[in-house]
Amino acid sequence: MFKLPRLPHQAALLCAIVLGVSCAPTPAPGAAPGRVAALQGTPGQLTAALATSDLAVGTDQRFLLVIIGPDNALVTDAEVDLAFFKVTGPGTAQLRSTATSEMKPTPGLPGRGVYLARADFDEAGEWGVAARVARPAAEPAEVRISFQIKERSATPRIGDPVPASRTLTGTTEREIEAFSSARPVDPSLYRLSIADAISARKPFAVLFATPGFCTSRTCGPSLDVLQALKGRFGTDANFIHVEIYKDGRPGEMVPSVAEWGLPSEPWLFLVDADGRLAEKLEGSITVDEAAPALARLLTPRPS
Amino acid sequence: MSRRAVAVLIAATAALIVAATVWILLSRPPEYVEIRGLLVDVQSRGIEHVESVTLRTSDGGLHLFLATPELLSNPEAPVTASHLRQHLTGGIPVLIRYRSADGPSVAFRILDAEGP
Numbered sequence: 495m496f497k498l499p500r501l502p503h504q505a506a507l508l509c510a511i512v513l514g515v516s517c518a519p520t521p522a523p524g525a526a527p528g529r530v531a532a533l534q535g536t537p538g539q540l541t542a543a544l545a546t547s548d549l550a551v552g553t554d555q556r557f558l559l560v561i562i563g564p565d566n567a568l569v570t571d572a573e574v575d576l577a578f579f580k581v582t583g584p585g586t587a588q589l590r591s592t593a594t595s596e597m598k599p600t601p602g603l604p605g606r607g608v609y610l611a612r613a614d615f616d617e618a619g620e621w622g623v624a625a626r627v628a629r630p631a632a633e634p635a636e637v638r639i640s641f642q643i644k645e646r647s648a649t650p651r652i653g654d655p656v657p658a659s660r661t662l663t664g665t666t667e668r669e670i671e672a673f674s675s676a677r678p679v680d681p682s683l684y685r686l687s688i689a690d691a692i693s694a695r696k697p698f699a700v701l702f703a704t705p706g707f708c709t710s711r712t713c714g715p716s717l718d719v720l721q722a723l724k725g726r727f728g729t730d731a732n733f734i735h736v737e738i739y740k741d742g743r744p745g746e747m748v749p750s751v752a753e754w755g756l757p758s759e760p761w762l763f764l765v766d767a768d769g770r771l772a773e774k775l776e777g778s779i780t781v782d783e784a785a786p787a788l789a790r791l792l793t794p795r796p797s
Numbered sequence: 798m799s800r801r802a803v804a805v806l807i808a809a810t811a812a813l814i815v816a817a818t819v820w821i822l823l824s825r826p827p828e829y830v831e832i833r834g835l836l837v838d839v840q841s842r843g844i845e846h847v848e849s850v851t852l853r854t855s856d857g858g859l860h861l862f863l864a865t866p867e868l869l870s871n872p873e874a875p876v877t878a879s880h881l882r883q884h885l886t887g888g889i890p891v892l893i894r895y896r897s898a899d900g901p902s903v904a905f906r907i908l909d910a911e912g913p
Contacts, residue, residue: 541853543837545886560886562835566855568888606888707880744845744875751844759844759879777886 539564540637542625545608545777547758550647551618558777559595559609561627561637570597570607573628578613581620581640590616595625600778601715608778618645648755649763650771656763658689659750661736675706675742676717676735683720683735688750691732692769697791698732699723699784702751703760706742715779716760722781723788730792766791829894832860833910836885841878845869850881850904852893862895862904876907884909 545558559576561569574595579587595611615621621643628634650656663684664670670679691698705717717735724733738759740746754763764773764787773787798806837859838851847864854860868876884891892910895902 539857541837541857541859543885545882547882558886560837560888562837562853562888564857566835566853566857600887603887603889608886704879707877738844738879744869744877747844756844758841758882777882 540569540627540635542623542637542639544639544641548644548647548649548776549615549641550644550651551615552647552651553614554612554652555615556775557593557595557611557613557623559611559623559625559639561609561625568606569627569629570599570605571629572597574609575626575628576611576613577624577626578615579622579624580617581622587622590614590621598778598780598783601719601780603715610783615643618643648757649761649774650754652771652774654771655769656688656692656765656771657750657753658692658769659687659736659753660689661687661734661748661750663687663690673740673742674735674737675704675739676737677706680721680724680735682724683733686732686734688734688736691734691765694732695767695769696732697730697767697772697788698734698765699762699788700734700736700765701760701762701779702736702738702754702756704738704742707739707744716762719779719781719784720762723784726781726785727788727792731788764788764791829896829905831892831894833890833892834860835888835890836881839878839881839885844879845877847876847878847881850893850907852891860902862893862902865903865905867905868907871906874906874908881907 541562543560543562545560546556549555549557557576559574561572561574563569576593576595577589578591578593580590581587591614593611593613595609597607598610599607609625619642620640622638622640624636624638626634626636662673663686664673665681665685667679667681670681670684674684686694688700691700699720701716701720703716720733720735736748736750738747738751740748758776760777760779762775762779762784763771764784766772772791775784832852832854834852834854836850837853840848840850842848847868849861849863852860852862881891890910892908893904894906895904897903
């Protein structure tokens with residue numbers, strides 16, 4: 495957390511919200527499709543997009559922001575400071591917190607990345623964020639976006655016991671290929687079900703993803719991250735991949751998707767030795783971010 | 798009626814038919830339109846079903862599209878909401894094919910548009 499660098503940054507967003515200026519690419523309910531005039535997308539300006547889908551009341555929420563530059567490419571070279579506002583009523587908003595963000599390169603996509611911050615949300619409802627984007631050799635610019643905070647997340651909350659799902663397991667490649675879209679398959683990721691991993695009373699990482707559904711570079715890197723974690727931590731933790739779809743393609747989903755309340759994929763969950771959720775990472779998942787969180791679970795706790 | 802008059806009548810009729818056909822073809826709205834850009838919002842029901850997407854084009858314009866179930870049911874390249882969110886997160890361009898005759902713009906195909 496930090497103090498905002500200057501007042502106009504705060505005042506600008508407050509004015510924008512108070513004046514009822516839309517600050518989000520999220521369409522208003524019932525908005526007419528077509529060109530979205532109210533959003534004022536214009537050449538030379540930045541656009542922000544929210545890359546998380548399960549924000550809820552709580553502290554230390556993982557907040558991912560994509561910034562698109564005037565050239566319609568992702569901005570990855572900026573210092574981005576965030577100010578979070580709660581919309582408190584028609585035409586009113588209140589600054590609740592500020593945060594610095596860190597650019598996280600997207601695995602498998604050179605030159606691309608998202609801005610990651612941790613934020614506290616003390617109330618459900620409509621919120622706004624003002625991102626002050628400072629790029630090298632350019633005047634700082636501000637971009638705004640609004641979003642919803644839910645009373646409770648759809649996925650398990652940090653600290654809660656995770657569902658003891660009976661996920662599919664297998665030992666041979668042929669057996670596993672029948673339910674996993676990963677190619678080549680790594681049998682060590684299918685040795686245990688989530689229920690087995692909880693019973694083992696050892697920290698574990700479980701990845702819900704469909705690596706083989708699409709052939710573009712947008713899919714697949716999250717499984718690489720799980721394998722990299724396994725390579726780094728070895729037998730100190732267990733590692734599980736759960737396929738989203740029963741046959742590896744859109745259609746029928748496996749029961750654990752509903753049991754874990756997944757609104758999207760991929761998700762990486764880190765669970766402690768007591769079977770409680772310690773960390774959850776949605777969408778853009780990196781070893782750089784997941785490894786320290788998993789390492790903390792392996793540190794012996796004081797007795 | 799002279800043979801010459803019959804020939805003129807036939808030629809005029811043929812010209813009229815050709816002109817009418819051309820007029821009908823030209824006045825028909827195109828079957829679909831394509832637009833390329835980056836996704837900045839994906840509204841959905843769960844992991845699979847896309848409700849709407851917002852696209853940013855290279856001119857900075859923002860365009861909102863409703864989604865049809867065709868997106869998901871396309872056997873060649875089914876598109877899920879989660880897949881589109883991965884495009885959003887990765888800044889991977891998409892090509893949207895949509896129809897917009899006298900109503901909302903409705904996307905029925907969304908394709909990967911990565912390339913130079």
